[in-house]
Amino acid sequence: MKALIVYGSPRHKKSASYHIGENFANGLRRAGLQVDEIMLSKQKIHHCIGCFTCWTKTPGVCIHKDDMVGNLPKLQKANLIVFATPLYVYNVTGLLKNFLDRQIPLLEPYLVEKGEATGHPRRDTPENQKVFLISVAGFPEVSHFDALVTLFKQMYRGGRYIGEILIPGSEPMSMDDFQESYNELYKLIEQAGFEVGKKGIISEETRKAITDKTTYTEEEIKVFREMANKYWDSMELKDYSKIKLETIDIEPLKVTDSGMPAFFAGMAEIYNPKAVPGLKAVMQFNLDDESYYLIINEAECKAYKGSYSEPTFTIISPKDVWMKITSGELSGAKAFMQRMYKVEGDMKLLMKMNQMFSR
Ligand SMILES: Cc1cc2nc3c(=O)[nH]c(=O)nc-3n(C[C@H](O)[C@H](O)[C@H](O)COP(=O)(O)O)c2cc1C
Incomplete structure (x- = not known):
């Protein structure tokens, strides 16, 4: 046949x-x-x-x-x-x-x-x-x-x-x-x-x-539209190299710290600068009552505890959801569709995260 x-x-x-x-x-x-x-x-x-x-x-x-x-x-x-x-x-x-x-x-x-x-x-x-x-x-x-x-x-x-x-x-x-x-x-x-x-x-x-x-359920269709519209907004070409980064006078987190600080320091360590060449950006993570951010300055990525004034991109998520996504136990796209976490700012960076944080 x-x-x-x-x-x-x-x-x-x-x-x-x-x-x-x-x-x-x-x-x-x-x-x-x-x-x-x-x-x-x-x-x-x-x-x-x-x-x-x-x-x-x-x-x-x-x-x-x-x-x-x-x-x-x-x-x-x-x-x-x-x-x-x-x-x-x-x-x-x-x-x-x-x-x-x-x-x-x-x-x-x-x-x-x-x-x-x-x-x-x-x-x-x-x-x-x-x-x-x-x-x-x-x-x-x-x-x-x-x-x-x-x-x-x-x-x-x-x-x-x-x-x-x-x-x-x-x-x-x-x-x-x-x-x-x-x-x-x-x-x-x-x-x-x-x-x-x-x-x-x-x-x-x-x-x-x-x-x-x-x-898709009716509720999921609403999220779908929202997500699609954010995506099209983010497609407008941004010149990442022109973003001005604040000088931070606190010490970055280290992998030798423990718990979440060590986790974010580890993320900064595996940052792959080839994913978005020349990127200058701040990724903020608000996980329950704890906040962390990553400052990406071209080839360099450093993690800090706290909140940055104007992040390029913010993920607002329950801590356990975000940990499951990063460990691969839960699909990031699926969790987003089910409103398990929220994103503000440049969606294009969300889509690039797998590539940005892998060796
Ligand atoms: C010219 C054009 C017309 C399209 N018309 C429709 C449409 O009538 N309805 C729809 O749901 N999507 C429409 N789409 C979206 C495509 O179906 C959608 O992007 C699809 O995922 C592309 O599949 P592919 O990756 O296999 O090319 C259109 C896209 C293009 C470029």
Whole structure:
């Protein structure tokens, strides 16, 4: 059995839809399918010009000699086609729409009855070829996919369309810093791929586990909007090298101190200046009744007890929550979504924290 996965994001492999797609493809492989892939972001495909030459003068052959020449036989041979696309204006991306249009040489011009409506017969395609849809979206409500699902059900009507995985609120999934927090979801997606490969359907149990992990409550949607808006605010390019730092005349904390002071001194020690080159910033941590801050001055990072007057970034958290996040026991992104801690100031630094404090 052959599967073909078509990736539609212009972001290539640094994309949420790729991460979902590749885990799904791994599951298909585990189920014994041979999986081929088409990365549309790496291909040159001219748009269809509607000349119908592929239906008249040269049946099955398009006038454009581009990457579609290699793609069409792959589409014809696959027993299962998986489309993995981000949602762009309630639809597939332009790259994928172009690709879908250019499949027209695989059809014959005649009009026949097809799944309760008129359609075209297909040329040399496995009789029971199935199609599965994977899509990711920026907005947090799953209803944004309604038109896309209708589109695929219509395109592949007559029993070819076998289902979908839809992940709303997926923008962080495209970012390297957030990959760890999606590990459990990725495992479930792999399992879904395995089940589709074996039985053509995702089990209720796996479906429910995926839905539980990717559905936002009304309250979470409010936090999601807040977090997204802070993120976009922080995207405004700041010149970190221009930030003026106060001179501090108290001694920095040392790793030989004990308890929280030693913990923050340790954080300062493992500071990685390559994460944000040239950074000058103050990170304030208000943990229950204790406060600490880190002053980052390019390659140097020092930790102090107390409060800084104008920190670049402040984390307000119960002490135990923050300790669980730093030890890796709790996902920082998930804890943030569940309002287990708050952040004020430059969110971009929050996203960079994994890289900033690792050896
Ligand atoms: C041109 C454009 C149109 C978009 N339209 C929508 C949309 O209609 N609904 C939505 O929820 N997100 C929309 N988004 C957001 C993407 O779906 C979101 O960023 C997604 O996570 C990108 O996935 P990728 O990393 O796989 O490319 C749009 C993004 C772009 C660039």
